[in-house]
Amino acid sequence: MRLTLTRRADYAVRAMLALARHEDGLLSGGRIAAEMHIPPRFVAQVMGDLVQAGLAQARTGRSGGYRLAREPEAISILAIVEAAEGDARRHSCVLSSGSCPGRPRWGATD
Secondary structure, eight states, X not given: OOOOOOHHHHHHHHHHHHHHHOOSSOBOHXXXXXXXXXXXXXXXXXXXXXXXXXXXXXXXXXXXXXXXXXXXXXXXXXXXXXXXXXXXXXXXXXXXXXXXXXXXXXXXXX
């Protein structure tokens, strides 16, 4: 089985892994970028998606940063990917190129 993620979803998963590993306190965007090899310019965008989805919390200011909004065990990979990319029910399948088997094509009629 082949799983294909967009770069944005990949960065979101990596950022959440960094937060899960750092459970005590806040983790800065710069530190997330450095530890997880994410270009710094993308960290704020991806973290914004994760905060909006309720998966992470943000604190602004000099001593600000990010932390998980709930226990790591309560956060699924699907939730992270959907936060970054939108609803998983889209035109293409992440497990292969093209449409997902068993799902009707958009605009198809019976």
